[in-house]
Amino acid sequence: MIPIASPLIGEEEKQAVIAVLESGQLAQGPRVQEFEERFAALCGVRHAIATSSGTTALLTALLAHRIGIGDEVITTPFTFIASANSILFTGARPVFADIDESSYNIDPDLIEQKVTQYTKAILPVHLYGNPCDMGRIMEIADRHGLIVVEDACQAHGASIDGKRVGSFGTGCFSFYPSKNMTTGEGGMITTDDDEIAERARLIRNHGQSQLYRHESPGYNFRMTDLQAALGLAQLGKLGKWTRKRIENAAFLTERLNNVITPQVMQGYVHVYHQYTVRVKGDRDQALQELAEGGVGARVYYPLPVHEQPLYRQLGFKDSLPVSERMSQEVLSVPVHPALTQEELVKIVSEVSKL
Ligand SMILES: *Cc1c(COP(=O)(O)O)cnc(C)c1O
Secondary structure, three states: OEOOOOOOOOHHHHHHHHHHHHHOOOOOOHHHHHHHHHHHHHHOOOEEEEEOOHHHHHHHHHHHOOOOOOOEEEEOOOOOHHHHHHHHHHOOEEEEOOEOOOOOOEOHHHHHHHOOOOEEEEEOEOHHHOOOOHHHHHHHHHHHOOEEEEEOOOOOOOEEOOEEOOOOOEEEEEOOOOOOOOOOOOEEEEEOOHHHHHHHHHHHEOOEEEOOEEOOOOOEOOOOHHHHHHHHHHHHHHHHHHHHHHHHHHHHHHHOOOOEOOOOOOOEEOOOOOEEEEOOOOHHHHHHHHHHOOEOOEOOOOOOHHHOHHHHHOOOOOOOHHHHHHHHHEEEEOOOOOOOHHHHHHHHHHHHOO
């Protein structure tokens, strides 16, 4: 079976982790600081703050912006649960705006209808590695005085007209093993705002400004130097891997004509965390047939957030037809940089049979 994801861990990663083990400095230390500096440079921002996961990056970013009880945050229902749950955990209320079916991302036309006197922020998700329409989103945010927290957990290095995601609003990234680069578990916040960076650093570490001096409530959301050493090795290869993802996607798009292939807007760099298509017939049947043909296809995501049991129990009664329909029609096939030419050819031939 051709796997949907395949983390690439080489000799460099192994040596980097062993060096940290031998140094005796295992928790947050110099490797974390170096990883933050290099990641900030990648995104073209002044600050990057490493965290224990993408989920804790999102929660920390929202808390650093003082989002909490009584606030509303507008987001997409077509995402991994952590995007919305990070809002819930601040005490604020997620408000869902439906997606645009050509990008699978939040539809800017529908955001403004959801703005109320309680709206504090917009949390767009660059789904599958394809940037949201940040021009429109930043313009809406400016008009209503809203904060923007970008969920870029699937979009390391993606950009619009050369400007990287994570540099429009406050960015949040994940380094889970299936993502475009990994630290095992891990996350990163990116920002140009000195004050937000400072608050995020406090929240990540018990609100501690000096040893045993605590300024604010905080958690232990720190990254370890072991993770950062892995991340530094991976970061050096991210550009090459991203080019391979884009090449693999182009190969598939040129050859697939019985499914709806990803659309990329002019000036956008889609980094293909996933290569997601829409099939005409029964999607679950298609998944089954691909599995039988040796292609590890997956559905991201089979149930939109507002229809999750948790959200139904919380009283969310939204009807968001595009997200609901897409969750029945999409499937993702492998596009990761470890694919061989033979595997790419096989993916084309199996999808073409659907
Ligand atoms: C992976 C992911 C997260 C959460 O990241 P973790 O590192 O797994 O906590 C959040 N949002 C999106 C869109 C993701 O893909």
